[in-house]
Amino acid sequence: MESLLTWRKPALKPLQITTITNHNDDNMIIATGEEQPLSPASRLFHQPNFNVYIIAIIGFKNPLNTRVMHDKLLLTLIKHPRFSSVQVVDHKNGGIMKWVPTIVNLNNHIIIPNIPQTLESPNNFLEDYVYNLSKTSIDSSIPMWDLHLLNLKTSNVEAIGIFRIHHSLGDGASLISLLLACTRKIDNPDAVPTVPRKKDSNSGWFSSLSYDRGGPWWKWCFMVVCMVYWLVWNTFVDIGYIMATAFFLKDTETPIKAPEGVNLTPKRFVYRIVSLDDMKLIKNAMNTTINDVAIGVTQAGLSKYLNRRYGEGKNDEGANEKKNNLPKKNIRMRSMLVVNMRPSSGIQELADMMEKNSEAKWGNLFGYVILPFTIGIRDDPLDYVREAKATIDRKKHSLEALFSTSVSALVFKLFGIKAANTISHKAAACTTLGFSNLVGPQEEIGFYGHAIEFLAPSCYGHPHGLMINFQSYVNKMTIVLSVDDNSIPDPKQLLDDIEASLKLIKEAVYAKGLIKDDEEGLSQAAFT
Template identity: 25%
Template sequence: MQLEEGEVPVSPSGQYLNSATLSFTVLAVLEFEVPIDDLNITRLIKDMFISSNPRFSSIMVGENNEAKRWKPVQVQVENHVKTPKFPQGKSPEFYDRCLEEYISDLAINPLPQTRPLWEVHVIKYETSNAAGTLILKLHHALGDGYTLIGLLISTFQRADNPSLPLTFPSLQSSSKPNGDSSSIFRVVPRVLRGVINTVLDFGTSILKKEDDLTPIRSANKGLEMAPRNTTTITFSLDTIKQIKSRLNVTINDVITGIIFYGSRMYMEEESSESRNANSSALVVFNTRNIGRYKSVNEMVKPNADKLWGNQFTLSHVPIPKFSNLGDSLNPLKFILKVHKTMERKKNSSAVYMTAGLIESVRKFRGAEVAAKLIQNTLKNSSIALSNLIGPVEQMALQNHPVKGFYFTVAGVPVSTGVAIVSYMGKLRVAITSEKGYIDADKFKSCVLKAFDMICKTTNAV
């Protein structure tokens, strides 16, 4: 295939994330403390998109049987900016419902392939959470969550001091093994366990059976485009850290354990038969070997090892069962089960082997076959779970402070999606659930109940 002037090949992941089988979209929702009527959206688009990477001013072209490529086009800004009109003079609670319906519609309406794959939606109505809301709709083929945070770093400033950079917690675990980790008596068993874990995890991933049908998994056809409810929960990061320290686990273990425990509670309340159903979450793992986020300028440098784009893989994590009354009454034991599973996953190379398998399938059988492999893996799961680390300090855009933000991923063929992001000492959990099948308010209530139980039990230890 000969590239025309200005064209560049689409990355392997970009080809199967924007295919006839898969089409994932990231919705980043930014909530502002002050009205956003005077935001310069044209300037935002230039700074965040057009100036950052040629992909934002290109369309994806290519027939199904040939490698796709990014073709530069002239960006018509007005086609990418949407400012919805809602009834005037209503309460914040009314606009909460309007925003929820708007986000649901955004999730099921695909981005046109005839123009660059992004949009900016400006919500100028006051809701319970914000004086104004900005929604960035980005096709996943443009990049993953790491890329999204890089865009924020490059476009937003610190609200308290714009001359200082936003800071983030480390992306890598700071925990270190006790004692002399170089001892052969420690290294050899760990290596052997790693090999065994890799073989078992990779085999389980390839041969994994379909999850049972439960109140959180319908297995209905067309879930990619099914209407969704979106609810969010905010947790104190300090409280999560206290639980983490008491149990000697990680923050991810705690929040994942809360989500899993709440999911089991919801399943049992909806159907006692699902108490011991086989259910799993497909967890997204970043495969970049880095310790911090980088700005767009750093990501696109020639020696940046291709940090821009999509560098992630997926791993099945079983949701522990309420196998007996003791487990359901002891949420800490439940979290420790999650911790044990995640520790084993860390001492395994299965996620990299899975990523390699997907790439091999794409290379030898095409992007559509690779996309179907990913689709089937997702469809066999009950929950899709992803997380991001956000800034420690408050962000601002053109002197408009950002009160909070969260994100969701649309187009994923599961009944339940969970996306977690940290920001300003808070953890924001966004839960997307299949409309008409999952009671979104009840599911949220169960997760909050799980958090409350875990907090009380932890304090009693």
């Protein structure tokens, strides 16, 4: 396997302008279009300590027809300007980086590895394959993406596709949306997937400000003043928190807190598919969101896992999972959450862009939010979700992400990319983990005619020893971990703890009688 995945050090080539004309054959296409500068965020991902790649593992229900994949990519994905351009340095204009259309040879992007006929464990082969993939990079002399096609039958699928995309091509939400734009509904092959749009984070706030003409006007004005006050106050506190984190405020040194330089180590990827209906059951019973449930379940799983890790090496009584082995002092554990600040293009809009050469908004434009995770052993499992909801509700009432975007842009403009990179990397390295929750299609879809069983996105090259991604798809939720082996040597145990925590919280919902009568039938089906 190592021979398939050789290390290639990325080296941005100097800008060379050539006249380009349309051309198309079996293996290559020559792209046309105007050169455009890279955004500051895209340039950030080319810094040595922030060289991040997005990995999207796709499970298929049937074996792959690699020729069909090849032909369909020519008609769709490589029509996107970012997937058919190289990133080059224009030394004549101050060393700025530009997107330049180039020849796209699919032989450089579609990788079909030789798989041994007999394997003791196909699941372990896949895990090792992706692990070895994270040791490598993509040569910047070609568009920085590739697709690995493995006709490998694992425990739950017949084949695997692995998209690897350099983060400079776009933010995670945009890239996943673009991949989904290449898919179609199984029951309607002409229709793109239906993905729910996330509501404005402040919509819940200001929807309560509708003026009641029958009520006193001063009450409405008082509510406005209070909400504006809390918005300003929360933003002010969060700004101070970000600045402190960027300069000195570090997370507690727990067993899963990775050391400096972990961004350069390979990552191991493991995933677990759980029931999205179970999470919806908890959401409806507790009047929260799926995101609140995902964070609550993660807090519970991390607490359970850390309790075991702190108990290692103690006597039998100390190692008992029912005993609280966590330090008496509160554990500071936070996630550096990346928030997309650009309105996401719809799936149909991106599909039209590739098929009809129309325009769609694209790029890396994001801010940071520091999300605290509460670690502790709770008597009531529902407290993990309640604490997550309280944290998220407060974050919704803050302009923290907007501030971080503005400050990053200002630092880049005044002091350059190296200064912006230093601050961003330092703030991320002072936290413990990365976290994301992406909304997927509500119906089954196919990728160029191949039915999809699950989606599992993650990344490597980030300054954390642990990245946790939640990805929904139809009635399933895939939990994906990207871990540093030295920090988390047993990632499947952490998945077990997260899954067990979901079950425990669901059982607590039943035990406390929080299920409504009209939901009982659906809930019982999900419970069994």
